[in-house]
Amino acid sequence: MSSTILHLPTVDSEDTKNANIQSLFLNYWKAIEEYPSCIDLGMGMPSPSIFGSELEAQNEFVEGRQLWQANYQQQAGDRNLREAFSQLEKQRTGISYTAENVMIVSGALRGFSLVLDCLTRKKTHIVEIVPTYPLLAGQVRNVLERLGGTLTTIIPKDTKTFQITLDEVLPHIKSDSVIYLTNPNNPTGIYVPDNVLSKIIATCEEVGAYIILDEACDIPLNLNYNQKNYLDSPVVIRILSLSKTYLLAGFRLGYIVAHPQLIETFSNTYSFSDGNAPLIANKAIMKYLNTPHLMPFISQIFRNKVKLASYRFSKCSSITEFIEPEACFYIFLKIKSSKNSWLIFKELLAQGINVVPGCLFSVREDPWIRVCCCHEDDILIDHLDKLSKALDAL
Template sequence: MDILYRKLADELASLINAGGFQSGDRLPGVRNQAQLRGLSIATVITAYRQLEDWGLLEVRNRSGFYVKAKPAVAAAPPRIVVTTMRPAPVTGQDMVLQLIKAANDPAVVQLGAAVPAAEFLPTRAIEQALTKAARQYRVRTANYEFSPGAPELRRHLSRRLADAGCAVHPDNLVITNGCQEALTLALRAVTSPGDVVAIESPTFYGLLQVIESLGLEALEIPTNPHSGMSLEALELALSRWPVKACVVTPNFSNPLGCLMPDAHKQKLVAMLKARDIPLIEDDIYGDLSFSHARPSLLKGLDDNVILCSSISKTLSPGLRVGWIAPGRYQDKVEYMKYVLNLATTTIPQLAVTELLENGQYERHLRRVRGDYAQAVTRMTEAVIHYFPEGTKISRPEGGFVIWLELPGDVDSFALARKALAQGISIAPGPIFSASQKYRQFTRLSCACVWSSRIERALVSLAGLL
């Protein structure tokens, strides 16, 4: 068997390396391969395992063996922009409305908003779960599911958090209308208008809008594309300014896609705990690791961390189901949730419960992680191929966005306007900064089905540059 399995492994490796199988392609099933080649099933499995050891294949449970996404061609990462750290009101977010409107226009190539294309979502399973919820709970779905939300959903979320090393009782979770509302509730619970909030820089523009709407001031902390928020810079900022809260996305931040090392997470939690400064954790991309290993949570290190998340990036943005684990602010958050909008819609909560209960959510994650890794790799390779020399690109370890530093004296606001005139939506760098830094930067969403239309859009962007 040794010679046979090695011969098959070498042959398939040559085919993969020569492009006979592309990243994300599924290899023939073990039984089919065995019958086709007159080999035993054990021989084929051993050959596939050898290819996995060589880093050419990955296994997706109950789905088969797939060609692993190749690492993108090496490109220099974007630089860390360091400026004088000073609290400031949020400005320049008007461009975001154009970006969001473009996301709903089928005539526009969607590279701006971080919204997954329908092909990346389990739409059929969602449809079935919604139908089942409507039939099974006819009376219940017609009524409010008052805060803290559907108990069965909170139980399933609690189990998932426990699997990630984070003990949160179901009674200590509050269901929200997505992660945006969870972040709003968290900041409202721990701050008052005029307070200073430390944030990553660059950061998700939705957080900046929340900060602006609450009358807070943002203190931008330089963030490393590989390891996350600079703790040295944060420590300096804490010694100079009356910071009332800190918001971070330690697992695959948006737009950088960086993963904060565990030692870094421990130091961050300890630093803020020592000063009794509330730490708000946005974990919306935490389930989308390219390595299939679910990274640790800050909440698992200290129960007083306020955890916010949702299924908007993993399962469906349209269901609008998120959650918050508010720790000692539980009563305050529940009351504010009630005052804000009474309740989160009942049917989506029960549909998400069904998807968690029947295993559909986990099966979807096993598939889509590889899909996003492949999509990011393909987009990165295309940018390197078409964009001008000197373009710098982030190397995300999860999620589905890439952060570009453009060469020369480029104004990404002007680029975004010209691109939109040509039917292409991108996210200009300044909207990821409270003070409109990052004029030479832009973010691209890779959660789109690759096609000649996408490729032509990148060629057009390169032409504009």
């Protein structure tokens, strides 16, 4: 396996033995376990309480009431639910998807690993675009170690928003290439511009390459859906999650949207590794999908939280810059410090604050951290004030 970049930054002495992307995420959780009383601005998910009674279906789901459907179903998932997701994606993209374009999986990460297992061969050339989610990057390396292939990591020259350019990507798209990226990006919350993404997809289609789009954080802060017909390509594989969309983190629920022939391939492979489709509480999810005002409501809540957090960050002298996200509820911050992001993370933990260091997303040069800003307003303000004071004390 080869790569343009395979080295992580220097970390604490106790972590140097396993300082690679496949173990750094585990080290992150081990570090957090040492400080159980920390306030959570890292991997935190929104509390249902900030949405009030709007998430009645979610409450019924969590409490295991009548909306559970404990039954086996075909490995692609219940057809009615797949059809409902296809209609949701038609609304979001303008593409006339059907149930044959959709497969239910045990979370976005399982969908990603399934797709890689099906596409990777000894001659496969995987291209990843940094920043990227650490579990995706780790899974890529695990697959290449098992099945063979090569890896190229592209670090954008843009260090302000980490936006990729066509000149940086197109030379790496060959007939055996599999491109993967997060869109919107995790951790920046920025979408790849439509003109750039459409050209990448067109090039993949011309040469017979595949592109995997992890859309787990695709909750736009402004719900102005545009036609995205460029996604309607047999080489595009979209992976989505219900963790953030419907606040079901931990239930490992998601779905894949792709060409029907690919869905059939993925489903057949899935049956020999996972068996039937996961227990996904079909009725509860259908209740979400049949509540059209829910997503605009969630988007508005997230937009307000991001706006509040951005204002507080603009007042912190230790934050040299931050990226205004277009989606989800994370903000990526650059810290005024000569230390790397892992050391900053460890020192913040010691002061009772958990964030996510930028090195987990393969951002290795400057000290960036990712902050989750989806808490009740008074709690969020308190946590961000403590973060600002802690950063000033570093």
